[in-house]
Amino acid sequence: MVHAKLVCFSPTGTTKAVLRGIERGIEPDTSEWIDITSPDARNEPLQTSEDELLVIGVPVYMGRVPALIMDWLQAMKLQNNPAICVVVYGNRTYEDALLELKKTILQCGGIPIAGGAFIGEHSFSTEKTPTAAGRPYNKDLDYAKEFGRNIRSKLESVSSENPVSEVEVPGEYPYRGDSKLWVVDFxxxxxxxxxxxxxxxxxxxxxxxxxxxxxxxxxxxxxxxxxxxxxxxxxxxxxxGPVQDASLRLHTLYAEPKMPEYYLWKG
Structure with missing residues (x-):
C-alpha cells in the first residue's frame, strides 16, 4: 500500500501540474493534497504518519527554494518518511534548489529517496518575450509520470535487506544564490x-x-x-524596469529548451 501526501507551493500552477503527473505514475492507493500557496495554508506545520510517502514540489527562485516558504518547510515534523523532492524552474537553471529542498527534508526527519527538476513557464515570460512558454508540455508530464512509475517500482522492491536510502542530487553547499527577491514596483x-x-x-x-x-x-x-x-x-x-528587462534577458539567453531530470536512490 502506498499512501501519498503531496505538498506544493505553486503560484502559477506549473509545480502543481508536475506533481499531478508524478502522482499519476506512482498510482498511490490513497492521496492527500496540501497546497501551501495561500498564506492561510501556511499557518499550521505539516505532520506526517510513518507509513506516508511525502512528495514536495516548489518553484525555483534565483536558484533556491523560495525564502517565503522556508520557515514552513523547516517546521515540518516527519517520521522517517520516504520523500520525493521536486523543483520546477523556468528554463534557466535550478542551481542548488533541489539540494536545499533535500537537506531541509533531512533536517525535519524525512528520508529523501528521489529528486526531480522539471521545467515550467518562467514567471517573467510574456507574449513578447516568452521563456519556456506553455511548459510543462505533455512530454514533460509524461516524464513526470515515468518518474512516478519508477518510484513505485522501487518502493515495491524495498525489504529489510534492501531498504530505502538517501538520494544524491546536484547542487553546492553553501548555496550560491540569494533566495530573497527584489523589492520592485513592476x-x-x-x-x-x-x-x-x-x-x-x-x-x-x-x-x-x-x-x-x-x-x-x-x-x-x-x-x-x-x-x-x-x-x-x-x-x-x-x-x-528591472523585471521587464529580466524578461527580455531570459528570453534571449535561455531560448534552448532544457529537459527534465530525475534521480533515484541506489539499491
Missing amino acids: IAVNDKCTSCGHCAEICPTGAIDSKNSAKIELEKCITCCACIRACPEHARTMKP
Whole structure:
C-alpha cells in the first residue's frame, strides 16, 4: 500500500501540474493534497504518519527554494518518511534548489529517496518575450509520470535487506544564490480592471489590497506574476524596469529548451 501526501507551493500552477503527473505514475492507493500557496495554508506545520510517502514540489527562485516558504518547510515534523523532492524552474537553471529542498527534508526527519527538476513557464515570460512558454508540455508530464512509475517500482522492491536510502542530487553547499527577491514596483494596472478581487485572492503573500487591486505591498511581493497571469480582464502588465528587462534577458539567453531530470536512490 502506498499512501501519498503531496505538498506544493505553486503560484502559477506549473509545480502543481508536475506533481499531478508524478502522482499519476506512482498510482498511490490513497492521496492527500496540501497546497501551501495561500498564506492561510501556511499557518499550521505539516505532520506526517510513518507509513506516508511525502512528495514536495516548489518553484525555483534565483536558484533556491523560495525564502517565503522556508520557515514552513523547516517546521515540518516527519517520521522517517520516504520523500520525493521536486523543483520546477523556468528554463534557466535550478542551481542548488533541489539540494536545499533535500537537506531541509533531512533536517525535519524525512528520508529523501528521489529528486526531480522539471521545467515550467518562467514567471517573467510574456507574449513578447516568452521563456519556456506553455511548459510543462505533455512530454514533460509524461516524464513526470515515468518518474512516478519508477518510484513505485522501487518502493515495491524495498525489504529489510534492501531498504530505502538517501538520494544524491546536484547542487553546492553553501548555496550560491540569494533566495530573497527584489523589492520592485513592476506591475501596471490599466483601465480594464473591474476590481473583481481575483488577483488579491490568488496572491501567495497577501500583497494585493482586496478593495484596491492597484495597491500592492512591495515588501510582500515575490514577483511570481500570478496576478498578471490570472487576471480575467488582462488588466495587469509589467511596467518598464528591472523585471521587464529580466524578461527580455531570459528570453534571449535561455531560448534552448532544457529537459527534465530525475534521480533515484541506489539499491
